[in-house]
Amino acid sequence: MVSLATVLVMSLSIFMIGLVLVGGSFLSAVISNLEGKVDISAYFKQAAPEAEILALKRELESLPEVNGAKYVSADEALALFKERHQGDEIVLQSLEVVGGNPFSPSLEIQAKDPTKFEAISKFLESGRYDNILDKETSGQKKITYRQNQLAIDKLTSLLATARRLGFALSIILALIALLVAYSTVRLAIYNAKDEISVMQLVGASRAFIRGPFLVEGIIYGVIAPILTLAVFYPAFWFAGEKTAGLFGGLNIFSYFISNIFQISFILLLIGILLGVFSAYIATRRYIKV
């Protein structure tokens, strides 16, 4: 009774839904990983009083766009620099040549998400803090944005597009799968229409007649995700090998493996719902008691 064509089409649509699911959440993980790493840095004049900088920090933290702000004093910046260049004699020597502490105190600001950058920078540029903010010789205030901004922007727009496209695609495919499953079950019911009429005449209840067809739907709904996972495993392994360097150290294969239970559960749920739903509709149409 279980037809290969239906299994394949169901698998294809479960495959697409799974791809959107895993891909989307993986990209989200990559982005939040990158976002956690970087922030906006605002540099202050060396003479700027710490109290004023801390006041600005508190004000920044009260903004809705800001996730958090960290104060790095000139001394801390120097210590960090020294630590980073440990063993690099030339750099350390040149530091001594300069004499004193050439670093400025700074605030490292974490935005809630990349779209909030502009609001934060506007706030800093508003002029209220001109007296403490350090300036370039050109008059430009020293505010730097994370270097991976470009990558993050790209990923963000990619994710949005992928989500929208994937969502539309998986809905279309799910509909197709539903229709194919529906047609298959309808055909099976058409073939069994004599059997069904006999069942009805000997007084079988609707549940008794419908049962086998619902079971068939469940079988489709179980086989399709299993096939899909069997294809995902090598596919993600391969993709993980090739793209490990691309996503800031996150590997899609290990992501897939560590979330395998959730992924299997969701796909199985979608598959079974799809199978049962189409069987239910098809029988609803053909059983007239």
Next chain:
Amino acid sequence: MIYFDKVSKIYSPTSIALEDVSFTIKPNEFVSLVGQSGAGKTTLLKLLLAEERPTSGQIFFESSDIHALLKHELPLVRRRMGVVFQDYRLLPMKTAFENVAFALEAAGRPDADISSDVIQVLELVGLADKIWNFPHELSGGEKQRVAIARAIVTRPDVVIADEPTGNLDPLNTRDIIRLLEKVNDLGTTVLLATHDKEIIDSLERRVVTLDKGRVIRDELRGRYVL
């Protein structure tokens, strides 16, 4: 037990299957429904089985109006009616045993009872040695006997037979009718639709004659007259 109250079935103004049909069937009666092809016999049985709805009028099975029953109540009423058709309507992929057992399974009987009941009924219809044969391995008469076994295995209150001998030779016809008489003797009401003159004349039971959708004759010891 069965009561047709002014039942009409009109498919279209030019195609009137039944018109103002009223009659009563008492418990344990053997009623033959006769008439030419197109007289409305099959329509009448379909209405009784709730396969189709009447255009007007009511059909009662005991105290319940069949067409006013809720969806889940209908199967319960159908389990009290056994049905036999001209074309047997056996399931080709099931053996004689399974075809008969199927009716009990659908009625939700426990497995333990099913096996003994099925064998007993197949013995009653004279097929003890063909229990494990598939329908295509049986003759027409044998198939119809399996169908009768299936109809009576649930111990229904009434057996409804629609031209059960239509495809059979005279010898098998006589066997099937004798079987139905036996069923009736065991206490089951029988409603037999047929256009076979010899059957009617030999039965000497109640005959309801239909013509063009109307009851034109209802006699207690009827003969086939048209």
